[in-house]
Amino acid sequence: xxxKLFPAQEIGSIAKPRWQLLGQRGEAxxxxxxxxxxxxxxxxxxxxxxxxxxxxxxxxxxxxxxxxGIRDLxxxxxxxxxxxxxxxxxxxxxxxxxxxxxxxxxxxxxFQFLGHVRSFDSKYxxxxxxxxxxxxxxxxxxxxxxxxxxxxxxxxxxxxxGPYTLADWxxxxxxLGRHPGWRGRSVRRSAQREFVVDIARTxxxxxxKALIDAGCRVLQIDEPAAGTHPDEADLVAEGFNAATEGLDxxxxxxxxxSEYASLFPAILxxxxxxxxAWEFANRDTPDRDGYEVLKLFREYGDTRExxxxxxxxxxxxIETARQVADRILRASKYLGDPRRIWVNPDCGLRxxxxxxxxxxxERVVEGAAIARRTLEGPSAx
Amino acid sequence: MQxxxxxxxxxxxxxxxxxxxRDLDRGRTTPExxxxxxxxxxxxxxxxxxxxxxxxxTGGILRWADLFRPIAETWSGFTVGPLTRWFETNTFFRQxxxxxxxxxxxxxxxxxxxxxxxxxxxxxxxxxxGPYTLAGLxxxxSGETNEALVHRLGRLLAAExxxxxxxxxxxxxxxxxxxxxxxxxxxxxxxxxxxYRAIAEAATGTATTVWTFFADAGPALPVLARIxxxxxxxxxxxxxPEELARFPEGKGLGLGVIDPRTSLPEDPTAVVEIVRRxxxxxxxxxxxxGPGGPLDLLPWGPAARKLExxxxxxxxxGGSA
Numbered sequence: 150x151x152x153k154l155f156p157a158q159e160i161g162s163i164a165k166p167r168w169q170l171l172g173q174r175g176e177a178x179x180x181x182x183x184x185x186x187x188x189x190x191x192x193x194x195x196x197x198x199x200x201x202x203x204x205x206x207x208x209x210x211x212x213x214x215x216x217x218g219i220r221d222l223x224x225x226x227x228x229x230x231x232x233x234x235x236x237x238x239x240x241x242x243x244x245x246x247x248x249x250x251x252x253x254x255x256x257x258x259x260f261q262f263l264g265h266v267r268s269f270d271s272k273y274x275x276x277x278x279x280x281x282x283x284x285x286x287x288x289x290x291x292x293x294x295x296x297x298x299x300x301x302x303x304x305x306x307x308x309x310x311g312p313y314t315l316a317d318w319x320x321x322x323x324x325l326g327r328h329p330g331w332r333g334r335s336v337r338r339s340a341q342r343e344f345v346v347d348i349a350r351t352x353x354x355x356x357x358k359a360l361i362d363a364g365c366r367v368l369q370i371d372e373p374a375a376g377t378h379p380d381e382a383d384l385v386a387e388g389f390n391a392a393t394e395g396l397d398x399x400x401x402x403x404x405x406x407s408e409y410a411s412l413f414p415a416i417l418x419x420x421x422x423x424x425x426a427w428e429f430a431n432r433d434t435p436d437r438d439g440y441e442v443l444k445l446f447r448e449y450g451d452t453r454e455x456x457x458x459x460x461x462x463x464x465x466x467i468e469t470a471r472q473v474a475d476r477i478l479r480a481s482k483y484l485g486d487p488r489r490i491w492v493n494p495d496c497g498l499r500x501x502x503x504x505x506x507x508x509x510x511e512r513v514v515e516g517a518a519i520a521r522r523t524l525e526g527p528s529a530x
Numbered sequence: 531m532q533x534x535x536x537x538x539x540x541x542x543x544x545x546x547x548x549x550x551x552r553d554l555d556r557g558r559t560t561p562e563x564x565x566x567x568x569x570x571x572x573x574x575x576x577x578x579x580x581x582x583x584x585x586x587x588t589g590g591i592l593r594w595a596d597l598f599r600p601i602a603e604t605w606s607g608f609t610v611g612p613l614t615r616w617f618e619t620n621t622f623f624r625q626x627x628x629x630x631x632x633x634x635x636x637x638x639x640x641x642x643x644x645x646x647x648x649x650x651x652x653x654x655x656x657x658x659x660g661p662y663t664l665a666g667l668x669x670x671x672s673g674e675t676n677e678a679l680v681h682r683l684g685r686l687l688a689a690e691x692x693x694x695x696x697x698x699x700x701x702x703x704x705x706x707x708x709x710x711x712x713x714x715x716x717x718x719x720x721x722x723x724x725x726y727r728a729i730a731e732a733a734t735g736t737a738t739t740v741w742t743f744f745a746d747a748g749p750a751l752p753v754l755a756r757i758x759x760x761x762x763x764x765x766x767x768x769x770x771p772e773e774l775a776r777f778p779e780g781k782g783l784g785l786g787v788i789d790p791r792t793s794l795p796e797d798p799t800a801v802v803e804i805v806r807r808x809x810x811x812x813x814x815x816x817x818x819x820g821p822g823g824p825l826d827l828l829p830w831g832p833a834a835r836k837l838e839x840x841x842x843x844x845x846x847x848g849g850s851a
Binding site for chain 2: 263264270271273276322330332333337374377379
């Protein structure tokens with residue numbers, strides 16, 4: 150249960166500022182990047198006094214900008230961006246990350262990248278196969294978290310790609326190959342289970358443990374693939390349980406753009422999941438109540454927290470604070486308990502401009518305040 | 531019995547095509563340079579098909595952004611809509627939105643098929659979306675019922691078949707995953723049969739195939755049996771072999787023995803055994819081995835490696851490859 154009603158949290162990545170991208174490429178800031186820098190520095194004051202990277206960027210000395218320095222500055226920007234918008238739980242906007250699949254897989258052993266597969270149109274992703282038993286080269290995201298922990302003013306919440314998604318987005322050669330003969334549906338499912346659980350136990354769990362040992366208390370396990378195969382919701386839960394077994398922290402599971410009803414009740418077997426952080430605003434239209442699906446939690450007697458998506462990350466149109474409040478209040482009614490609700494964007498805001506994303510975050514916070522006042526009276530902050 | 535093998539859907543883009551199409555998006559190359567690379571790559575797919583004895587040749591429909599885009603972009607009545615998940619995969623298509631009853635644009639769809647497949651002296655097969663799958667996955671704002679739309683799309687696709695016959699295509703294959711994912715019954719099933727009757731009338735003298743994938747074909751066999759095409763293809767990764775004992779007599783049986791959802795190559799012995807097991811319980815007029823679904827779920831290299839099982843299996847089954 151939350152201490153105050155409707156605390157706000159980030160949920161994923163934001164677009165990288167132009168100055169960071171140019172800095173990473175060793176290029177000088179152009180007029181657009183300088184204007185962006187000025188706008189956001191005035192708003193966020195994200196640059197530490199005497200920062201050498203900032204000085205080099207602004208002085209037009211890109212050769213003096215180090216890869217570590219520019220990423221540190223990008224992470225500080227992300228932190229201050231979320232904090233200034235008024236969020237209670239924050240991260241660095243995933244300033245050091247490019248994507249959520251290839252990097253974790255490259256920290257593991259037993260995988261081989263085979264080539265690019267088209268996602269849609271001319272967008273592709275590099276896809277790996279498990280050609281041997283999955284292992285872990287070294288726990289990852291630990292340095293990234295240490296930086297966030299050292300600089301965050303809000304509570305850090307670290308996102309990490311979950312075992313089911315990593316398995317689903319990979320080819321399963323090793324575990325499938327252990328089954329001789331014709332590999333029909335039941336064989337494939339059994340091999341996929343072995344794959345998911347092995348990633349969870351041998352790679353994700355040690356990484357989570359290292360992060361917890363480093364002081365991380367709140368971890369969001371991202372499972373965007375959870376809804377791809379509705380009959381595998383039990384594998385999502387089993388992977389989650391294997392990854393978190395014996396670990397003491399606040400775990401949430403982020404799922405988005407899925408048919409949630411198809412995940413019930415199997416997904417509820419993710420025992421150490423304390424919060425379901427799901428997308429809802431995208432499906433909330435004048436013709437459809439996007440929050441009605443929350444009734445399923447009540448129906449199945451699940452009383453865990455909800456990370457409630459209240460702004461759509463796929464549209465530039467900025468929700469009003471009243472609209473956000475209405476969504477929160479509707480969700481409260483469906484759940485029967487407002488104290489279980491955290492509010493957040495549906496998903497990462499990286500596809501929106503920094504300006505649009507920031508205004509959406511402000512609406513999340515303002516909408517939560519209106520909803521709080523509605524339930525607790527005008528004195529509620 | 532004749533046993534042969536064929537490509538049955540989209541082939542992956544090569545790493546060179548991946549790089550070129552990305553460069554095109556970023557303004558780093560020209561449409562002409564990318565078109566030339568597509569043409570060369572289609573030729574490479576035809577060469578691969580010829581080397582492996584996969585016939586008729588398809589050329590891989592590498593240029594198509596998704597199965598529906600050529601129709602959504604060339605037939606009247608459509609706009610191209612939002613990204614939508616392509617069944618239970620991590621790939622997406624842009625959902626066609628149909629605003630009013632569609633009309634085909636003569637020549638436009640044929641122009642988007644790989645020229646290499648019919649200009650290199652081999653028999654060619656065109657791969658097109660099936661009317662039921664197209665009608666079921668588009669957003670229908672046309673005012674027509676789904677049943678009427680399926681029938682209308684069948685008539686329009688029949689006109690495409692007539693045109694393709696004139697261009698020398700030896701075969702036309704319709705991709706119909708939805709027939710097994712969401713099995714039609716009642717009036718919907720009747721509309722499917724009616725649509726394919728229209729296609730069959732146009733296709734006289736041309737080999738016609740309906741290929742199903744992504745789900746068990748067993749429950750759909752009664753309706754599949756009524757569809758007047760020469761060959762019905764099933765995805766063996768999803769279909770229980772025992773179900774095929776009910777496969778309709780007199781039709782060719784397409785067996786999707788390659789699973790495009792895994793890069794692990796199939797074992798030729800296991801493939802031969804499963805085909806023999808199926809042929810022990812049913813007597814189709816012919817057997818065509820191929821991928822169970824679109825191979826573009828794999829990168830180019832692994833897709834090519836997995837296809838190597840086909841000529842070996844055909845040879846061991848005493849077929850023609």
